[in-house]
Amino acid sequence: MAVKSIWVLCLLSLGFCGVADQGKWVKCLSLLSTTPTEIRVMWLPLSPQHSHGTVTRYRIDYSPLDQADQVSSVEVGGNDTQVTLQGLLPSWPYQLRMAAGTSTGFGLPSDWTLHRTPEQQNLTSVLFAPTELKVRARMYSLHVAWQPPPNSSQISGYKLQYRELEPVPKEDRPAIQPIKLRKRNKHYEITGLVPDHMYEVEVWAYNKHTEGYAAVWKGRTERVPTTGDLMNIPPVSFVQASANSSTSIWLRWEKPRFSTVRIISYTVRCSPAGLRNASLVSYYTSSAQEILLGALKPFTRYELAVQSNGLEVDGPFSGTVEESTFSDRPSTPPADLQLSALDSSSVLVSWRPPLEPNGIIVEYRILYSGNSSQPDYQWRSVSRDGLITSTEVQGLRSATRYFFKMGACTVVGVGPLSPVKDIHTPSERYELDIPSVTGIIVGVCLGLLCILLCICVSFRNAKRR
Numbered sequence: 001m002a003v004k005s006i007w008v009l010c011l012l013s014l015g016f017c018g019v020a021d022q023g024k025w026v027k028c029l030s031l032l033s034t035t036p037t038e039i040r041v042m043w044l045p046l047s048p049q050h051s052h053g054t055v056t057r058y059r060i061d062y063s064p065l066d067q068a069d070q071v072s073s074v075e076v077g078g079n080d081t082q083v084t085l086q087g088l089l090p091s092w093p094y095q096l097r098m099a100a101g102t103s104t105g106f107g108l109p110s111d112w113t114l115h116r117t118p119e120q121q122n123l124t125s126v127l128f129a130p131t132e133l134k135v136r137a138r139m140y141s142l143h144v145a146w147q148p149p150p151n152s153s154q155i156s157g158y159k160l161q162y163r164e165l166e167p168v169p170k171e172d173r174p175a176i177q178p179i180k181l182r183k184r185n186k187h188y189e190i191t192g193l194v195p196d197h198m199y200e201v202e203v204w205a206y207n208k209h210t211e212g213y214a215a216v217w218k219g220r221t222e223r224v225p226t227t228g229d230l231m232n233i234p235p236v237s238f239v240q241a242s243a244n245s246s247t248s249i250w251l252r253w254e255k256p257r258f259s260t261v262r263i264i265s266y267t268v269r270c271s272p273a274g275l276r277n278a279s280l281v282s283y284y285t286s287s288a289q290e291i292l293l294g295a296l297k298p299f300t301r302y303e304l305a306v307q308s309n310g311l312e313v314d315g316p317f318s319g320t321v322e323e324s325t326f327s328d329r330p331s332t333p334p335a336d337l338q339l340s341a342l343d344s345s346s347v348l349v350s351w352r353p354p355l356e357p358n359g360i361i362v363e364y365r366i367l368y369s370g371n372s373s374q375p376d377y378q379w380r381s382v383s384r385d386g387l388i389t390s391t392e393v394q395g396l397r398s399a400t401r402y403f404f405k406m407g408a409c410t411v412v413g414v415g416p417l418s419p420v421k422d423i424h425t426p427s428e429r430y431e432l433d434i435p436s437v438t439g440i441i442v443g444v445c446l447g448l449l450c451i452l453l454c455i456c457v458s459f460r461n462a463k464r465r
């Protein structure tokens with residue numbers, strides 16, 4: 001319904017006289033132009049006592065005022081109450097009149113009425129309808145929201161009007177006046193409505209010159225829920241997870257806001273993130289809007305979702321949220337500890353990372369001792385970076401039985417130590433120390449050379465004598 005009120009011309013009591021059988025009648029004829037080239041003609045139906053017979057058609061005659069001899073006519077059915085004349089000249093005076101007809105023919109037409117079509121330029125001041133009209137229907141209210149019309153700079157505010165369409169309201173019900181809203185208002189809550197009734201809502205912009213085109217919504221308020229509707233518990237909102245320890249996560253949520261069903265408890269679904277294995281999904285029940293989920297794995301990402309439970313039905317699960325438990329000490333030792341002697345004083349130690357590291361391994365600690373019944377703190381220890389899986393332990397005594405064990409550390413601390421393994425370092429005599437052997441050989445050779453020289457020298461001297 002696009003009404004530019006300034007162009008509405010309600011011609012009351014114009015003495016619209018004479019139809020079939022000269023019946024006298026006075027009616028309201030409204031003329032309005034929504035564009036410069038159109039006139040919409042509207043009238044109220046003629047009652048049978050005035051028409052002296054059933055009106056089967058209406059005829060509208062019109063012509064430009066300066067060409068009174070070029071009258072055009074349109075005919076419409078007897079049940080019609082309006083017609084739009086098109087293809088007219090802008091800013092031009094027109095004369096119009098109307099006649100009603102029964103089966104015996106047309107009666108006398110009314111007197112001529114004048115109407116001027118609007119100017120073309122005035123279109124630029126047209127206020128368009130608000131955009132994105134959205135109505136959220138509830139049982140007793142409608143929440144109406146909209147966005148400003150294009151070219152909204154000239155508006156002073158909005159007007160909102162609503163009416164009941166179905167069941168058809170009684171005629172004596174007072175019309176609801178449009179509600180005036182400020183320009184910054186973009187939504188309005190219509191309250192006090194009846195469930196499951198049909199309503200029409202119109203919103204339009206206005207300024208001091210004109211009223212804009214209206215955006216229209218028609219629809220029903222929600223039904224009062226019956227047992228069949230119990231299936232509609234909405235999901236819970238604002239699910240929030242926060243890790244409490246390496247094995248527990250707090251989960252909190254808000255109850256569904258528009259639930260028509262009393263919620264008795266909640267079901268929480270918990271599964272390691274990314275794993276799609278039903279046997280790894282756990283369910284917990286809570287009657288409060290929070291739960292501490294325990295017995296979880298450290299340093300593991302979990303997917304969590306919450307469902308509301310009514311007496312007989314369950315709502316849908318909420319969207320999932322993810323949270324990781326904190327890291328912890330490793331719960332298993334490094335695996336596959338292996339030892340091999342490199343020489344009489346060093347041993348190569350190698351291993352694999354623990355199966356359950358419960359975090360990022362930052363360090364490995366290797367303990368070794370010649371006496372396996374000593375307490376741990378009396379063992380000697382070396383630390384190695386968490387990224388490596390083998391290292392050399394030096395400075396050992398030869399021909400000795402050594403015992404080794406090791407643990408892995410996260411930022412939280414060191415995990416359990418591996419089972420003890422032992423190794424014998426070899427004894428030194430089986431080793432060739434190349435530099436000292438060379439030294440000895442060179443020394444012996446030099447000694448022999450000296451002796452030979454001495455023998456030669458003393459042999460010569462003896463000959464001379």
Ligand SMILES: *[C@@H]1O[C@H](CO)[C@@H](O)[C@H](O)[C@H]1NC(C)=O
Nearest residue numbers: 055056057076077078079080
């Ligand atoms: C007018 O409406 C009535 C009731 O809806 C119908 O019986 C009649 O045939 C209609 N007349 C015309 C001319 O359309």
Ligand SMILES: *[C@@H]1O[C@H](CO)[C@@H](O)[C@H](O)[C@H]1NC(C)=O
Nearest residue numbers: 006007118119120121122125
């Ligand atoms: C627009 O229309 C109004 C009234 O209909 C008139 O007073 C005004 O002069 C028109 N504006 C222009 C620019 O023609």
Ligand SMILES: *[C@@H]1O[C@H](CO)[C@@H](O)[C@H](O)[C@H]1NC(C)=O
Nearest residue numbers: 123124125126127128150151
């Ligand atoms: C809308 O605004 C633009 C520029 O702001 C202008 O060119 C255009 O004529 C306006 N249209 C209407 C119908 O007011």
Ligand SMILES: *[C@@H]1O[C@H](CO)[C@@H](O)[C@H](O)[C@H]1NC(C)=O
Nearest residue numbers: 242243244245248250292326
């Ligand atoms: C874990 O939960 C307990 C009990 O609510 C609380 O006192 C503690 O501060 C929580 N710890 C963390 C790290 O959130």
Ligand SMILES: *[C@@H]1O[C@H](CO)[C@@H](O)[C@H](O)[C@H]1NC(C)=O
Nearest residue numbers: 272275276277278279280281
């Ligand atoms: C799911 O996990 C269980 C227990 O960890 C395992 O036995 C089963 O093979 C897994 N199934 C699939 C399809 O991965």
Ligand SMILES: *[C@@H]1O[C@H](CO)[C@@H](O)[C@H](O)[C@H]1NC(C)=O
Nearest residue numbers: 369370371372373374375378
């Ligand atoms: C090994 O250590 C234990 C405990 O410290 C001690 O009682 C024992 O005498 C030690 N054995 C040797 C051979 O040193």
